[in-house]
Amino acid sequence: MNTPYVTEYPSLHLNCLTAEQREHTVGYWYTITSGATAATAFRTREELLDWARDMGLEFAESVPAPNAGRGTHLAIHGAYQIAIHGLxxxxxxxxxxxxxxxxxxxxxxxxxxxxxxxxxxxxxxxxxxxxxxxxxxxxxxxxxxxxxxxxxxxxxxxxxxxxxx
Known part of the structure; x- marks a missing residue:
């Protein structure tokens, strides 16, 4: 039996993409990062919220709808970031x-x-x-x-x- 490769992602952030940024993905509106490392991504708000619930994670503030504009507190290269509590x-x-x-x-x-x-x-x-x-x-x-x-x-x-x- 092979041992799985396990990665832990502390200091998670949610990046809410703009329509222009989304065009450079395979349809994602939301990406999750840990520092400068990509962790996962989601095509819909519902997928994102289901994942967070299943993983026992909480967002520091409410998650905006796709392409909702600023809506969050920190601009990063045109995307917006929300802190996530948990590992x-x-x-x-x-x-x-x-x-x-x-x-x-x-x-x-x-x-x-x-x-x-x-x-x-x-x-x-x-x-x-x-x-x-x-x-x-x-x-x-x-x-x-x-x-x-x-x-x-x-x-x-x-x-x-x-x-x-």
């Missing part, structure tokens, strides 16, 4: 069997990784934080069908409900 931990697995054998899974959720949807498993860890577990993009066939990776979040949620719950 985001992500584990990248190469062993599909080990991913399926995870214990203490509290939720399965649609997750965008490498620009494509997949299934993420969230565990409650002994230190009080949660970890989002994903399979390496090259090894996902045992978790989510390859031909559905460009689906919508709703399609992935339906797949999770039918397969993992």
């Amino acid at each position: 985001y931990r992500r584990a990248l697995h190469r062993d599909v069997d080990a991913w399926h054998a995870l214990s203490d899974v509290v939720a399965y959720r649609p997750t965008i990784d490498n620009g494509e949807y997949t299934v993420g498993a969230i565990t409650a860890d002994s230190d009080g934080h949660r970890t989002l577990h994903v399979i390496n993009p090259n090894d996902r066939d045992g978790v989510f069908p390859f031909d559905r990776r460009r689906s919508t979040e709703a399609d992935v949620a339906d797949y999770i409900a039918a397969t993992y719950n």
Whole structure:
């Protein structure tokens, strides 16, 4: 069994992109950073809020609607940033069997990784934080069908409900 590559992202910030910035992504309105490191991104406000809830994270202020303009307190290269309270931990697995054998899974959720949807498993860890577990993009066939990776979040949620719950 391979050991997953685990990354912790402290000092999280939410970046709310402008329409012009969004054109340079694969449809993201919101990005999460830790310092200068990209952590994850979301195409809709609902996806972002669901992720934060599932990961036990809180925003320092309310999250604006997509392309809502300034709305937040700190300008960074034309994007706007909101502090997030909590720690985001992500584990990248190469062993599909080990991913399926995870214990203490509290939720399965649609997750965008490498620009494509997949299934993420969230565990409650002994230190009080949660970890989002994903399979390496090259090894996902045992978790989510390859031909559905460009689906919508709703399609992935339906797949999770039918397969993992």
